[in-house]
Amino acid sequence: MKRYFRSALLLTPRLQHMTYAVGYSNCVSLSQPAITSGSRNDSFDAVRGCLDLPSTGPAATTVTWNTGQTSAISGTTTAVNVGGQTVFTWQGTVTSGLFTGAGFTEVIAQNSLNLLACVFAPGVTTQSGTGTFIST
Template sequence: MRSIRGLLAVIALIASSLLLSPASAHAAPGDLTCTEDESVSYSPGLLNTRRPVDVTVHNVLSCTSLADPAVTRGQVQATIRGLDRSCTDLAASGSGSYTITWNTGETSTIGYSRSANYVLGTLVIVENGTVTAGKFAGDSVLHVVELPNLDLLACLAEPGLTSISGIGSYVFT
């Protein structure tokens, strides 16, 4: 686990350096950094063949903000119904948006593009995005998630892969 966290730190540093461009020069460095506990559940569970599933995401963030010290926590809570998914989609690239609700009652909507890879048996997801509305609007966002110990053998038969969880980090600049 220690080597995976070290690898995530290197990935986060490289990716954050890629985010620093003239277009993002207006944002103060380190507007917000967060650690994250992420959990995702699937109903019915994921199999190796695609089928409609409901995906529920619950992420809890612990944060430090230079731009607004009152922001100390956040969460993402969403259920998306009827997505056509399978276990083979876990490492798929894609794009989308979601909203974080902060402990101050404010929200941030993030539009992102995602890449995912297996590193030493752990699914590592990297999302690069921008806050498109709400708190920290205009900031670039780097979100890295590590999902270790996936039970991919569960994908072979019912009830399938019903949940995954891991840790992550956010950097807003």
């Protein structure tokens, strides 16, 4: 997962346009064995500074699988700082497309921001992380 900050994060919170690029690899599906990977791209605006936790709450997007099929997902996100990393948890339901009606949990741990980079321009422009996506 990679997050991009259009205005770059600094210590002082300000309106940010954030873009996400999330890739799923090494996927295994017993009901859909052709599924081996997927991706989703999202963006939104929020006020954020380097010392703030990311926005949480309701979220919805579409996952595109390597077969070209899609899954619309909707749920609630939470974020906490644990051991110097920001850990996002997103739980919800597949609302349409492939796997409709299934529940899902996504957990992504992102590396800590470089606080020295937050002090002076250009600031922090990206943040990366890894995680898991489980559908039940």
